[in-house]
Amino acid sequence: MKQSISLRVGAGILGFISLITVLGSFWTPYDSLVVDPANRFASPTWMHLLGTDQLGRDVLSNILDGARTTLLVGLLASAIAIVVGGTLGILAATSRRWIDDVVTTVADVFVAFPALLIALVVVAAFGPSTGVVVTTVGFSAGVSVIVVTRQEVVDIMREPYVLAARFSGGTTVKIVARHVLRNLWPSLVVQATSAATIAIVAESTLSYLGLGTTPPTPSWGRMLASTQQYLLVHPLLTSWPALFICVSVTGVTLLGNGVRERYDPNLVR
Numbered sequence: 001m002k003q004s005i006s007l008r009v010g011a012g013i014l015g016f017i018s019l020i021t022v023l024g025s026f027w028t029p030y031d032s033l034v035v036d037p038a039n040r041f042a043s044p045t046w047m048h049l050l051g052t053d054q055l056g057r058d059v060l061s062n063i064l065d066g067a068r069t070t071l072l073v074g075l076l077a078s079a080i081a082i083v084v085g086g087t088l089g090i091l092a093a094t095s096r097r098w099i100d101d102v103v104t105t106v107a108d109v110f111v112a113f114p115a116l117l118i119a120l121v122v123v124a125a126f127g128p129s130t131g132v133v134v135t136t137v138g139f140s141a142g143v144s145v146i147v148v149t150r151q152e153v154v155d156i157m158r159e160p161y162v163l164a165a166r167f168s169g170g171t172t173v174k175i176v177a178r179h180v181l182r183n184l185w186p187s188l189v190v191q192a193t194s195a196a197t198i199a200i201v202a203e204s205t206l207s208y209l210g211l212g213t214t215p216p217t218p219s220w221g222r223m224l225a226s227t228q229q230y231l232l233v234h235p236l237l238t239s240w241p242a243l244f245i246c247v248s249v250t251g252v253t254l255l256g257n258g259v260r261e262r263y264d265p266n267l268v269r
Contacts, residue, residue, distance in 0.1 A: 007258025013251025017244075021071050024064030032061040032218050041234050050240055053223075054230055059240055065218035066241065070203055071248065073134050073213075077199035078192045080138025085145025086188055090180065092146065093153035094172050100150075107146040115140035116202045123211045130203075130213050137202045141195035145188075152187050156180050186263035193256030197249045204245050220245050 029049070036056030044051045050059035092103035110118070115137055122136040123129075156162060156179065165175050206212030207221025215222070220241040227237035 004258040004261045006254045007262055010251050010253070010255030010258050013247060014255055017067065017071065017248050017251060020064055021067040024068050028058075028061040028064050030058040030061045032057060032065045033216055041230075041237075044236070051236055053227060053237055054234075059237070062218050062223060063220070063240060063244060066220045066223060067244070069130065069213050069217055069219045070200055070221070070245070073130065073137070073203040074196040074199040074248075074252070076134045077138040077141060077202075078195040080135065081141035081145050081195035082188055082192045083142075084139060085142035085191070086149050086184075088142075089146045089149025090153050090176060090184075092150045093157065094176060094180075103146065104150065107143050107150075110140070110143040111147055113140075115198050116205060119202050119206060120209075120211065123206060128206070128211045128214050130217070133203055133206055133212050134199075137199045138195070141198050145191045145195065148187065148191060149184070152184055153180055156183050186259055190256045190260045193252045193259075196252045200245065200249055200252070 034057065036052070039048075039052050039056040040054055042048055042052040042056075048058050048060065050063065053059055053062070088103050088107075092100045118140045119133060119136045123132055126132050157175075159179075162175055162179055165179060170178075203212050203219070204221035204224070207219040208225045210222075210225065212221055213219040223241040224238060224245075227234075227241075231238050
C-alpha cells in the first residue's frame, strides 16, 4: 500500500464508510424515524452533530441508517456482477465457438444500455424495491464484466505457461483454476469496485426519484429528495447526504485504481 497513494486513500475512505455503516447497524444517537417538530432545522450542536431536518429528525442518525442501505446495495450488486459476469466471461473464452458467440452477442447488445436506464425500466415494471434494484444493477453491471473478463482470459490463455500446462496434460478446468484465476483476480477487483460505484449511484438516483428503497427505510437518495426544496433555506440538509454519496463513490473508485496500479503488470513495468 505504500507504493500507491490511491490505494491508501481509497482504503482509508472505504474503511471509514464501512465503520459508520457497522456502527449504524448497532447504534444511532437517536431513532432516525422519531419526529420532533419543535426542533426543526436545528443547526449542528453537541446534541445533534449534523443538525436536524425539516421534521426534527436527527440527520446523523439518518445518515448512519442510510449508509447501511446504500452500501449494502453496492456490495450485493457488485457481488452479483462479478459472479455472473466473471463466470460467463471465462465460459465464453474457454468454451466452444458457438457458446462464445452467443454470450458475446448478448453482452454486446446489453452493454450499449446504461445500467441506470435498464434499472429504471425494470423498476417501473415491477415496482420500487431494494431487491429489484440490487438484482437489476448487478446483472446490468455484470454485462461489462463479461466483455472485459472474456478478453482478459483470451489473452491469458495465449501465454506460454498456459500452453505448457496444456501440453503437460492439464484440462481446461485445471488451467482456469491454477493459472487463469490467479492472473485474473486484480482485474476482477477493479471491475467489482466499478460495479459498486455504479450500484451506489443507481440506488441513490432511483431512491431520489422514488423508485428505489421504499419508506420508511432510510436512504441517502431519499434524504436528497426530501430536502431539496429547502436547499436555499437550509443548504446543510442537502449537503450531508450528497457529501456522503460523493465520498463513498470516490473511495471505492480510488481503491479500484490503487489495486490496478499495484498489481497490473503493465503499469508496474
